[in-house]
Amino acid sequence: MVRPASDGRRHRRFRRDSKSIASVIAVExxxxxxxxxxxxxxxxxxxPHIVVILADDMGWNDVGWHGSDQIPTxxxxxxxxxxxxxxxxxxxxxxxxxxxxxxxxxxxIHTGLQGSPITPAEPAGLPYQFKIxxxxxxxxxxxxxxxxxxxxxxxxxxxLPLNRGFESFLGVHNGYCGYYDYxxxxxxxxxxxxxxxxxxxxxxxxxxxxxxxxxxYSSEAVRLIKDHDATEPMFLYMAHTxxxxxxxxxFLEAPQGRTNSLKYILEPNRRTYAAMVTKLDDSVGELVDAxxxxxxxxxxxxLFMSDNGAPANIDAxxxxxGSNFPLRGVKGTLWEGGVRSPTFVWSAQLQNNPRVSDQxxxxxxxxxxxxxxxxxxxxxxxADLDGVDQWNSILWNLPSRRFQALLNIDERERxxxxxxxxxxxxxxxxxxxxxxxxxxxxNVNGYYNSGKSPLNPAYDYNKVINCKAYRALTTLFEPTxxxxxxxxxxxxxxxxxxxxxxxxSNYEPKCDxxxxxxxxxxxxxxxxxxxxxxxxxxxxxxxxxxxFRRSLVPQIHQPLDLPAADPARFNNTWSTWAF
Ligand SMILES: *[C@@H]1O[C@H](CO)[C@@H](O)[C@H](O)[C@H]1NC(C)=O
Ligand SMILES: *[C@@H]1O[C@H](CO)[C@@H](O)[C@H](O)[C@H]1NC(C)=O
Numbered sequence: 001m002v003r004p005a006s007d008g009r010r011h012r013r014f015r016r017d018s019k020s021i022a023s024v025i026a027v028e029x030x031x032x033x034x035x036x037x038x039x040x041x042x043x044x045x046x047x048p049h050i051v052v053i054l055a056d057d058m059g060w061n062d063v064g065w066h067g068s069d070q071i072p073t074x075x076x077x078x079x080x081x082x083x084x085x086x087x088x089x090x091x092x093x094x095x096x097x098x099x100x101x102x103x104x105x106x107x108x109i110h111t112g113l114q115g116s117p118i119t120p121a122e123p124a125g126l127p128y129q130f131k132i133x134x135x136x137x138x139x140x141x142x143x144x145x146x147x148x149x150x151x152x153x154x155x156x157x158x159x160l161p162l163n164r165g166f167e168s169f170l171g172v173h174n175g176y177c178g179y180y181d182y183x184x185x186x187x188x189x190x191x192x193x194x195x196x197x198x199x200x201x202x203x204x205x206x207x208x209x210x211x212x213x214x215x216x217y218s219s220e221a222v223r224l225i226k227d228h229d230a231t232e233p234m235f236l237y238m239a240h241t242x243x244x245x246x247x248x249x250x251f252l253e254a255p256q257g258r259t260n261s262l263k264y265i266l267e268p269n270r271r272t273y274a275a276m277v278t279k280l281d282d283s284v285g286e287l288v289d290a291x292x293x294x295x296x297x298x299x300x301x302x303l304f305m306s307d308n309g310a311p312a313n314i315d316a317x318x319x320x321x322g323s324n325f326p327l328r329g330v331k332g333t334l335w336e337g338g339v340r341s342p343t344f345v346w347s348a349q350l351q352n353n354p355r356v357s358d359q360x361x362x363x364x365x366x367x368x369x370x371x372x373x374x375x376x377x378x379x380x381x382x383a384d385l386d387g388v389d390q391w392n393s394i395l396w397n398l399p400s401r402r403f404q405a406l407l408n409i410d411e412r413e414r415x416x417x418x419x420x421x422x423x424x425x426x427x428x429x430x431x432x433x434x435x436x437x438x439x440x441x442x443n444v445n446g447y448y449n450s451g452k453s454p455l456n457p458a459y460d461y462n463k464v465i466n467c468k469a470y471r472a473l474t475t476l477f478e479p480t481x482x483x484x485x486x487x488x489x490x491x492x493x494x495x496x497x498x499x500x501x502x503x504x505s506n507y508e509p510k511c512d513x514x515x516x517x518x519x520x521x522x523x524x525x526x527x528x529x530x531x532x533x534x535x536x537x538x539x540x541x542x543x544x545x546x547x548f549r550r551s552l553v554p555q556i557h558q559p560l561d562l563p564a565a566d567p568a569r570f571n572n573t574w575s576t577w578a579f
Contacts, residue, residue, distance in 0.1 A: 046299065046375065047140060047141065047142070047233035047374050047375045048233065048299050048300055048301050048347065048349075048373060048374065049233055049234040049235075049236070049291070049296050049299060049300040049301070050137070050142075050233070050234070050235045050236070050300070050301050050303075050370055050373070050374060051234075051235075051236045051238060051287065051291075051300060051301070051302045051303070052102075052235075052236070052237050052238065052239075052303045052366070052370075053238045053240070053284060053287075053302065053303065053304045053305075054099075054102070054148075054237070054238065054239045054240065054305060054306070054307055055240055055242065055243060055280060055304070055305070055306040055307070055342075056095065056149060056176075056239070056240055056241055056242060056243060056244040056306070056307055057095075057243055057244045057245075057306065057307070057308065057309075057310050057311055057318075057320050057322060057331055058242075058243050058277065058280075058306035058310060058322060058342060059306070059309055059310030059312070059322035059323045059324040059325075059337070059342075059449075060309065060310075060323070060324045060325070060327050060336075060337065060340060060341070060342050060495075061323040061324060061325040061326075061327075061449075061450075061451050062243075062273075062274075062277050062310065062322050062323055062342070062451070063076055063077070063080075063277075063342045064076070064077040064459060064464075064490070065077045065080040065081065065085060065342075065344070065489070065490055065493050066342060066490075066493055066494055066495070067490060067491075067493070067494030067495075068323070068451045069456040069457065069458060069459045070265065070274065070323075070451040070452075070453065070456050071262075071274045071277045071278065071451075072278060072281070072460065072463055073277065073278070073281040074281065074285075074460075074463040074464045074466075074467035074469075074470070075281045075282065075284040075285035075288065075467045075468060075469035075470075076281050076284055076304060076344075076469075077464050077486075077490075078464050078465075078467055078469040078470035078473065078479070079284070079288070079302060079304065079344060079346040079469055079473075080304075080344040080346070080489075080493075081354060081464070081479075081480050081485075081486045081489050081490075082346060082354050082473055082479045082480055083302070083344050083345055083346030083347065083350055083354060084344060084345050084346075084350055084353070084354070084355055084356075084357050084394055085343075085344045085355070085356045085357060085489065085492075085493045086305075086343040086344060086345060086357050086359065086361055086394075087343075087356055087357060087358055087492075087493055088340075088357070088358050088359060088360045088361065088400075088431075089305060089340070089341050089343035089361045089362075089363075090339050090340060090341070090360075090361070090362050090363065090405050090407065090419065091305065091306070091307060091308055091339055091340075091341040091362075091363045092108055092114075092307075092308060092339065092363065092407075092408060093308050093309075093331060093332050093333060093334055093338040093339055093407075093408060094116060094117050094307075094308055094331060094332055095117045095149075095151055095175050095244075095307050095308065096113055096116075096117040096118050096151050096152065096175070097113050097114055097115075097117075097408070098307040098308055098363055099150075099151055099152055099239070099307060100113040100126050100152060101362075101363045101364040101386075101387075102133070102363050102364070102366055102367070103126065103130075103132040103133050103134075103152065103367070104126070104130045104131075104132055104133075104364070104367065104385075105133075105364050105365075105366075105367030105368055105381070105385040105386065105387035106130070106364055106384075106385060106386050106387070107364060107386040107406050107408075107548075108408065109406070109408070109409050109548065109551070109552040109553065110384075110386060110551065110552075110553055111126060111127060111130055111553065112127065112553040112554060112555055112556035113126060113555075113556065114408055114409060114410055114411075114552070114555060115410055115412055115413070115555040115557055116557075117151065117175050118151065118152070118153055118175070119174075119175075119186060119560070120174050120184055120186040120193070120195070120565070120574055121186060121188070121193070121560040121561055121562050121565035121566070121574075122155070122557070122558055122559075122560055122561070123155040123156075123558045123561045123565070123578055124153055124155070124556045124557060124558045125152055125153015125154065125155060125156070125159035125556075126152040126153055126159070126164075127556070128158050128159065128163075128164065131382075132164055132165055133165070133235075133237075133366075133367055133370070134146070134164065134165030134166050134235060134237070135164065135165035136165075136367065136371055136376070136381070137165075137233075137235045137370070137371070137374055138165055139376075140233070140371075140374050140375060140376050141232065141233060142232075142233045142234065142235045142374065143167060143228065143229075143232050143233070143234050143235070144165055144166050144167055144234075144235045144237075145166060145167065145168045145169075145224050145234070145235070145236050145237065146161050146166045146168070146169050146171060146237045146239065147169075147170050147171055147217045147220050147221050147224070147236070147237070147238050147239070148170075148171040148172070148217050148237075148238060148239035148240050148241055149171055149172055149174075149175070149176075149239045149240070149241050150169070150171060150172065150173050150239070151173070151174065151175045152164075154173040154574075154576055155561070155565065155576060155577055155578045156576060156578045156579065157576055157579075160173075160202060160576065162201055162202060166237070168201060168224070169199060169200070169201055169202075170198075170199070170200050170201075170205065170216075170217070170220045171198070171199065171217065171239065171241075172184065172197040172198055172199070172241060173197060173199065173574060174197050174574060175244070176241060176244045176245060176246055176318060177197045177198070177213075177241065177246060178246045178247050178250075178253065179212055179213045179214070179241070179242075179246050179253035179254070179276075180209070180210055180211070180212060180213070180253060181196075181209055181210075182196055182197055182198035182205075182208070182209060182213070183195065183196055183197070183247070184196075184197040184574055185247060185248055187248070188560060188562060192248065193562075193566060193567065194567065194572075195567025195570070195572055195573050195574040195575075196567070196572055196573045196574070197573070197574045202576075204571075204573045204575075212253075212254075212255060212279070213241055213242065214240060214241075214242045214276070214279040214280055214282075214283050215279070215283070217238065217240060217241075217283065218282070218283035218286050218287065219286075221236060221238055221283075221286075221287050221290070222286055222287065222290040224236060225287070225290040225291060225294055225296065226290065226293075226294065228294065228296070230294055230295065230296050233374065234296070235374075238287065240280055240283070242276050242277070242279065242280045243273060243276045243277055243280060243310075243320055243322065244318065244320060245311075245315075245318035245319060245320045251269070251318065251319060251320065252269060252272040252273050252276060252320065252321070253272070253276070254272050254275035254276045254279060255275070255279070258275040258278060258279060259271055259272050259274075259275040261275075262274050262275055262278075264453070264455040264456060264457065265453070265455075266453070266455070267321070269313065269319075269321040270313075270321045270449065272321075273320055273321040273322060282468075284304070284469060285467055285468030285469045285472075286468065288302070288468065288469040288472045288473075289468045289469070289471075289472050291472070292472035292475055292476075297348070297472060297473075297475075297476060298348045298476050299348070300347065300348075301345065301346070301347040301349075301370070301373055302345070302346045302347065303343075303344075303345045303366065303370075304342075304343065304344050304345075304346075305341045305342065305343040305363070306341045306342055306343075307341075308331045308332075308338060308339065308341070309322075309324045309327070309329070309330055309331050309333075309337045309338040309339065309340070309341070310322025310323060310324050310330060310331060310337075310449075311330050311331040311332065312324065312330045312331075312448035312449050313448060313449060314330060314443060314444065314448055315330065315331065315332070321449060322449065323448070323449040323450065323451040324336075324337030324338075324447075324448070324449075325337075325447060325448070325449060325450045325451055325452075326447065326450075326495055326496065326497045326525050327340060327447075327495070327524065327525060327526075328445065328446070328447060328525055328526045328527075329439075329444060329445055329446075329526075330444050330448065332439055332444065333439040333444050333445070334407045334408060334415060334416075334417035334435050334439070335435070335439075335445065335526060336520070336524060336525070336526060337447075339407055339417075341363075343361075345394060347373075348476055348477070349395060350394070350395065353397060354480060354485075354489065355397065355489070356489055356492040356493045357394070357397070359390070359393055359394065359399070359400035360400040360402050360403070360405065360419075360421050360431075361390055361400060361402065362386075362387070362388075362402060362405040364385070364386045364387035365387045365388050365389070365390045365402065366387065367381070367385065367387045368381055368385060368387045368388065368389035368390075368391075369387070369388075369389055369390045369391045369394070370391075371389075372389050372391040372392070373391045386406070388400075388401045388402045389401065390402070400421075402421075403420065403421050403422045404418060404419060404420040404421065404422065404544070405418070405419050406418050406545075406548050407419060407433075407435075409545065409548060409549055409552055410437075410555075411549075411552060411554070411555065412555060412557075413437065413439070414437045414438075415435075415436065415437030415438065415439060416435075416436050416437060416545050416549075417433065417434065417435045417436070418433070418434050418541055418544060418545055418548075419431060419432065419433045419434075419520065420432050420541060420544075430519060430521055431519065431520040431521045432517060432518070432519060432520070432534075432537055432541060433517070433518045433519075433520050433526070434515050434516070434517055434538060434541040434542065434545070435509075435511050435515065435516050435518070436511055436512075436514070436515040436516070436542070436545070437511065437512060438511070438512040445508050445509070446508070447525075459490075461483045461486055461487070464486065495524050495525070497523070497524060497525035497527065498527070509526070509529045511529075514531065515531060515538055515541075515542055516529040516531055517529060517530045517531040517534055517537060517538050517541070518530065561577070561578070564577050564578065565577045
């Protein structure tokens with residue numbers, strides 16, 4: 001198997017190509033490294049609690065810190081303004097691949113999960129020869145819990161979360177379900193197969209029917225924190241099912257009172273979606289407050305991201321009316337709207353350095369990054385990981401250690417994409433992105449749901465200062481109270497694009513046959529295909545894709561195993577069915 005050089009090695013080779021700048025950077029890196037060496041040691045001698053909050057299908061523009069006035073997310077914003085807003089953080093275009101990359105530290109093409117998500121009744125799962133995040137953290141003494149969505153396979157017992165390093169689980173095995181009834185439906189040959197999908201560890205949890213999912217997961221997380229022996233480090237993987245669509249025909253569900261409080265949003269689906277987002281935001285506030293109450297907050301790392309962009313209102317199967325604006329495209333595409341995720345990391349260790357970061361980070365980086373943050377030595381991790389250890393880059397605001405990211409290669413859909421931060425002519429400016437293939441589900445290449453409306457209330461900094469998360473932070477240090485400081489971070493984190501492509505408003509890049517090239521630095525909204533004028537760069541990136549293609553593991557997808565997996569055989573639950 002031929003594999004492209006890892007990004008670290010590539011980095012070194014490229015540095016030789018651009019000598020003068022490289023040597024300046026190298027000298028600076030050395031100085032910084034010496035300066036911080038002792039500090040790094042002391043930081044790494046204790047093991048922080050790690051909370052990873054993964055939103056599902058949430059769009060770039062559905063959070064306050066990216067400049068939207070539409071949906072109030074004060075708790076998320078409070079953490080973002082006091083942590084590091086990772087504005088160049090990339091994920092996979094759909095659920096299962098993102099989760100696989102997060103858990104394994106590998107590009108999905110190297111685990112066979114690069115295709116569409118695992119569906120109900122599909123006998124497939126993340127191959128268990130890959131050791132995953134909770135197992136690594138357990139080796140370091142962590143207590144490990146998953147709350148919410150698993151979506152990495154359950155057809156046989158070895159694939160279940162409890163057999164993959166988690167000691168407790170409350171959540172669902174499939175990719176989505178109803179927010180009150182926890183039923184997951186799947187259409188097969190025109191018939192809707194339906195089954196219950198909420199489990200406590202390995203037992204169906206009927207007792208929670210009727211409880212709103214985001215509240216249920218939140219209270220479970222709070223309970224885990226309350227019951228946790230704080231002398232041991234905790235890893236909590238909080239994988240919300242929010243804000244994914246739930247049921248066919250009744251996609252979105254939120255408590256009615258909350259939806260009614262957002263009447264200024266006229267489109268009823270968008271209004272319900274917004275209510276779901278605010279419930280998720282409440283949950284983050286409660287979680288942070290529980291950490292404060294247990295005196296754990298000062299020693300906790302909180303990572304927030306979405307698994308992929310929003311499907312917006314155009315996905316025929318599971319639309320959610322989220323907004324990736326002003327980014328192009330939706331979930332399932334390699335456009336920025338599909339793969340550039342709203343992300344921040346907060347930790348008291350970062351408290352004096354709130355910032356909007358343009359450090360280039362891929363979701364596969366979190367395995368080695370959090371392993372290092374947890375006091376592990378990332379050189380003990382497998383040498384063939386695709387993830388890059390970014391902990392010291394984030395902690396000390398050093399350059400990202402990643403110079404390129406494979407966005408994906410889907411050999412069935414025949415699409416691929418790659419971003420490189422490197423350019424010999426102008427290494428500080430150019431971020432090239434190459435996309436090839438089509439994302440075959442109709443019109444998915446435009447810009448949807450701007451979230452802009454004259455009725456939107458003005459962004460309210462007082463809401464941020466008065467929310468639970470912010471008040472919890474004040475017990476540790478003096479968080480940014482100055483409106484102008486928060487406003488400045490918010491402005492930096494907001495992407496604006498020239499309104500029109502020079503080729504007209506109906507212009508759609510045609511990247512099916514020949515690759516399209518974008519300069520993300522000057523054109524984050526992917527309006528100008530620069531491939532005709534940059535054939536050498538196109539060729540170089542295309543060659544890199546071809547090299548990656550050689551190490552691709554074919555997709556693990558299997559035909560549905562029916563009737564064996566039919567919930568009717570298991571008291572109407574989606575259950576482990578093969579042995
Ligand atoms: C780009 O290339 C086209 C021909 O492919 C040419 O007409 C155009 O002038 C070039 N633009 C620039 C900015 O070089
Ligand atoms: C079967 O499902 C019902 C709910 O539909 C539940 O109340 C009951 O406890 C389940 N029976 C078993 C044996 O799990």
